[in-house]
Amino acid sequence: MQSTDEILSREVKPGMTRADLVKRAGALGLVASAGSLGPLTEAAFGRAQARRGGTFRLAVSGGSTDFIDGQHIVAKSDIARLMAGWEGLVYFDERYKIKPALAEEMRAEKSNQYLIRLREGVEFHNGKTLTIDDVIYSIRRTKNAKLKLFGNAGLGAIDLKRTRKLDARTARIFLSRPDVTLMEAFAQYFQGVVPVGYQPNAVGKGPLRFIGTGPFKVQSFTPGRESVHVRNENYWRTGQPYFDQVRIINFPDDAAKVNALLSNQIDAMTDVPFAQVPVLNRRGNVEVYISQTGAWTPLCMRVDVTPFKDVRVRRALRLLINRPQVVRQGLSGYGRIANDVYSPFDPAYAGDDFPQRRYDPEQARSLLRRAGQSNLSIELVTSPADTGMVEGATIFAQNAKAGGVNVRVRNVDGGTIYGDQYLKWPFSADYWGTRNYLQQVAAGVLKTAPFNETHWDAYPGYKKFESLYRQALATVNAGKRAQIIREMQRMEYNDGGLIIWGFKNLTDAYSTKIGGFRPDRGTLNLNKYGNGFRTIFFV
Amino acid sequence: MSILRGIPGFVLRRVLLGVVTLFFASLIIFAATQALPGDAAKAFLGRSATPESVAELQRQLGLDKSVFRQYWEWISGVFTGDLGMSLANRLPVAEVIGERLVYSLFLMLIAAVISVPLGVALGAISARRRDGVFDQVTSVVTLGLAALPEFVVGIALAVLFSTTVFTVLPSVIVTEPGVGPWNYPKELVLPVVTLVIAVVPYTARIMRASTVEILESDFVEMARLKGLSERRVLWRHAVPNALAPTFQVTALNLAYLAGGIVVVEAVFNYPGIGLLLVDAVRGRDVPVVQALALLIAGLYVVLNLLADLATILVSPRLRTSLS
Numbered sequence: 001m002q003s004t005d006e007i008l009s010r011e012v013k014p015g016m017t018r019a020d021l022v023k024r025a026g027a028l029g030l031v032a033s034a035g036s037l038g039p040l041t042e043a044a045f046g047r048a049q050a051r052r053g054g055t056f057r058l059a060v061s062g063g064s065t066d067f068i069d070g071q072h073i074v075a076k077s078d079i080a081r082l083m084a085g086w087e088g089l090v091y092f093d094e095r096y097k098i099k100p101a102l103a104e105e106m107r108a109e110k111s112n113q114y115l116i117r118l119r120e121g122v123e124f125h126n127g128k129t130l131t132i133d134d135v136i137y138s139i140r141r142t143k144n145a146k147l148k149l150f151g152n153a154g155l156g157a158i159d160l161k162r163t164r165k166l167d168a169r170t171a172r173i174f175l176s177r178p179d180v181t182l183m184e185a186f187a188q189y190f191q192g193v194v195p196v197g198y199q200p201n202a203v204g205k206g207p208l209r210f211i212g213t214g215p216f217k218v219q220s221f222t223p224g225r226e227s228v229h230v231r232n233e234n235y236w237r238t239g240q241p242y243f244d245q246v247r248i249i250n251f252p253d254d255a256a257k258v259n260a261l262l263s264n265q266i267d268a269m270t271d272v273p274f275a276q277v278p279v280l281n282r283r284g285n286v287e288v289y290i291s292q293t294g295a296w297t298p299l300c301m302r303v304d305v306t307p308f309k310d311v312r313v314r315r316a317l318r319l320l321i322n323r324p325q326v327v328r329q330g331l332s333g334y335g336r337i338a339n340d341v342y343s344p345f346d347p348a349y350a351g352d353d354f355p356q357r358r359y360d361p362e363q364a365r366s367l368l369r370r371a372g373q374s375n376l377s378i379e380l381v382t383s384p385a386d387t388g389m390v391e392g393a394t395i396f397a398q399n400a401k402a403g404g405v406n407v408r409v410r411n412v413d414g415g416t417i418y419g420d421q422y423l424k425w426p427f428s429a430d431y432w433g434t435r436n437y438l439q440q441v442a443a444g445v446l447k448t449a450p451f452n453e454t455h456w457d458a459y460p461g462y463k464k465f466e467s468l469y470r471q472a473l474a475t476v477n478a479g480k481r482a483q484i485i486r487e488m489q490r491m492e493y494n495d496g497g498l499i500i501w502g503f504k505n506l507t508d509a510y511s512t513k514i515g516g517f518r519p520d521r522g523t524l525n526l527n528k529y530g531n532g533f534r535t536i537f538f539v
Numbered sequence: 540m541s542i543l544r545g546i547p548g549f550v551l552r553r554v555l556l557g558v559v560t561l562f563f564a565s566l567i568i569f570a571a572t573q574a575l576p577g578d579a580a581k582a583f584l585g586r587s588a589t590p591e592s593v594a595e596l597q598r599q600l601g602l603d604k605s606v607f608r609q610y611w612e613w614i615s616g617v618f619t620g621d622l623g624m625s626l627a628n629r630l631p632v633a634e635v636i637g638e639r640l641v642y643s644l645f646l647m648l649i650a651a652v653i654s655v656p657l658g659v660a661l662g663a664i665s666a667r668r669r670d671g672v673f674d675q676v677t678s679v680v681t682l683g684l685a686a687l688p689e690f691v692v693g694i695a696l697a698v699l700f701s702t703t704v705f706t707v708l709p710s711v712i713v714t715e716p717g718v719g720p721w722n723y724p725k726e727l728v729l730p731v732v733t734l735v736i737a738v739v740p741y742t743a744r745i746m747r748a749s750t751v752e753i754l755e756s757d758f759v760e761m762a763r764l765k766g767l768s769e770r771r772v773l774w775r776h777a778v779p780n781a782l783a784p785t786f787q788v789t790a791l792n793l794a795y796l797a798g799g800i801v802v803v804e805a806v807f808n809y810p811g812i813g814l815l816l817v818d819a820v821r822g823r824d825v826p827v828v829q830a831l832a833l834l835i836a837g838l839y840v841v842l843n844l845l846a847d848l849a850t851i852l853v854s855p856r857l858r859t860s861l862s
Binding site: 057064065067146220222223224225251252253255259262263264265266413415 | 703
């Protein structure tokens with residue numbers, strides 16, 4: 001049952017006064033007085049410049065490998081489509097804090113025991129009511145290693161056999177080992193809740209393939225071309241979404257996206273090429289949207305092979321990159337320098353507390369001399385798979401000359417760098433999005449990590465590092481956990497195999513006809529695609 | 540009657556030759572995409588390859604069978620219309636290519652319909668007024684345009700007519716699946732003009748050269764001596780004879796437009812087979828790459844055949860030598 005406040009908030013139209021609204025309420029048979037409008041209605045007045053309806057057209061990069069899945073992504077186009085149709089139990093808000101979404105309540109009762117209670121009356125796109133069974137099915141699907149879903153590693157600690165259903169909306173889940181990062185894992189956008197039986201295994205096949213609880217339903221999808229999404233009339237958040245329709249259109253070429261925006265054929269685009277940002281800034285009808293993310297493109301040295309086996313070589317190479325220059329030239333200034341430590345939004349991030357590494361060819365030379373590597377010559381494999389990979393490698397190669405190191409940059413395509421030799425290249429570039437520290441360790445640093453880039457397990461202190469990791473996972477107290485994480489970061493800062501020269505910004509753009517975009521720290525474009533296209537609107 | 544016997548015979552010979560050409564082309568395409576060392580399945584899976592997924596994909600692609608068997612299955616599929624499934628999205632290849640092909644052929648057709656008469660006319664008039672103002676201006680302009688890459692022309696046109704100077708035309712084409720290209724006349728203007736600018740200089744220059752040559756030949760002299768008007772000499776006697784080399788160049792240009800206009804498609808986001816090919820190569824979508832490569836090879840064969848046929852029809856000497 002909807003409250004009067006909820007119904008009234010939908011009635012607010014641009015240009016309406018409070019007296020008009022009270023009259024309208026009378027016509028609808030609702031009781032309301034101008035002095036005591038509810039909070040939702042007041043909020044709706046605050047946004048009264050927001051217009052309902054219209055078709056929002058977003059240009060994304062993508063190709064014929066695009067797919068739609070509520071729990072999996074590969075390309076950015078897949079993210080945009082997932083955000084329109086699916087939501088998780090919890091989510092990261094604009095300040096990278098965890099907030100409830102489909103869960104009314106979700107908390108750790110003990111370090112290995114969580115309670116999940118769902119919101120009441122949430123419906124899937126096919127009209128089915130959301131129950132806890134759907135959540136359990138969603139977790140089981142993510143945990144199915146065969147499907148290789150993006151969120152698989154994050155839910156590794158859940159022991160589904162011991163799950164206890166308390167009622168149709170509530171369950172208690174148990175972990176096989178303590179894991180304080182579970183909430184973070186659930187807040188990732190790719191942990192969408194899907195209905196029992198959901199299997200979008202192929203285009204045009206698979207039961208329930210487009211069914212989620214999100215603000216927009218899939219109407220049509222042509223891989224490599226576009227998808228059309230229509231408003232979910234039964235969406236649980238009152239007053240949202242605003243658009244009637246969202247079209248997500250593929251553009252293989254970034255310049256074509258910019259042109260389309262300038263000639264008013266689209267309303268927003270992702271990933272403006274850095275060089276085009278000043279051009280767009282000069283245009284009155286276009287707004288450039290810049291997000292400072294925690295995304296990074298490291299150079300990865302394999303700790304288990306010569307010459308990188310020698311910590312003095314690793315330290316020397318970390319001193320041979322002019323970080324401000326890479327940010328200035330490689331990213332056209334759209335980024336900030338880093339200090340060989342990842343996860344800048346983690347509350348325990350210590351990268352700013354350690355002395356900032358600077359370009360120091362003299363010291364590098366002396367380190368290399370002591371390591372017996374005075375005339376070092378190495379190959380660095382990179383690829384244009386992500387912005388910054390080629391740029392960072394190329395500038396590093398120039399910088400390293402002053403330290404007496406000859407770096408041969410080998411630029412290959414994405415299929416080659418991520419082919420047979422991936423994770424085996426002695427020295428290569430790679431790319432990552434924003435994650436908190438322990439999640440990143442699980443994904444790319446541990447011996448068991450799916451993307452074990454530097455083979456950090458060959459490092460003499462690795463046993464200690466891993467035991468600190470286990471300890472941190474079991475430490476519920478945030479302050480104590482931060483101390484442990486700090487210690488781990490110190491080990492990586494001193495002896496690690498990653499050269500992390502900076503964090504990148506995302507540069508997107510939208511037409512001034514669109515309102516509602518807010519600053520966002522996350523790793524997704526355009527304020528998480530206007531938070532799944534539900535918080536943005538035509539003005 | 541002898542002419543009729545001669546030309547069908549010629550066409551038959553050329554079609555058979557075309558089939559042989561395509562057979563060799565298919566061998567090369569197959570060898571380059573599937574049979575060469577380096578596993579197509581591993582290349583496609585890239586960062587997400589596991590032994591199981593590689594084995595599964597190898598089975599799907601038939602990589603576990605002998606090379607001859609793989610080729611046979613592919614080529615017999617081509618003849619029965621079963622081009623396999625796209626690896627990228629598990630849709631039938633014919634369905635993936637179908638609409639894109641319509642878009643490409645339509646763009647090609649419109650560009651050809653405009654650029655061939657335009658190029659012929661410009662070339663003929665330039666030849667007629669050799670070294671005059673018209674000829675010199677045309678010569679400089681066509682040379683300049685021929686030197687410009689198509690994407691420069693495309694971007695310049697977009698800046699001029701769509702995004703910056705005048706905002707009268709759409710800069711890209713945003714199509715809906717299932718809607719044919721003829722429903723977007725405004726959006727087609729810039730891509731078509733770009734292609735016309737790409738093709739006309741070559742046609743005009745070759746037409747001018749061959750017309751100049753013809754105008755100096757004995758039979759034109761004869762026509763002039765008969766007292767025919769200069770206009771009649773040019774359009775009735777010189778131009779038909781100068782067309783032969785022009786057809787050849789135009790056919791090559793059109794074939795190039797079919798697959799080689801990737802950059803133009805990228806600039807205007809035009810959903811043709813050029814962009815699809817780039818997309819498929821990037822995604823290691825072997826069945827789509829194979830089908831498109833063979834299709835473009837076939838287009839070359841057909842266009843060359845048509846050009847030769849047209850050449851014969853406008854060249855009395857060739858016509859009679861056939862019979």
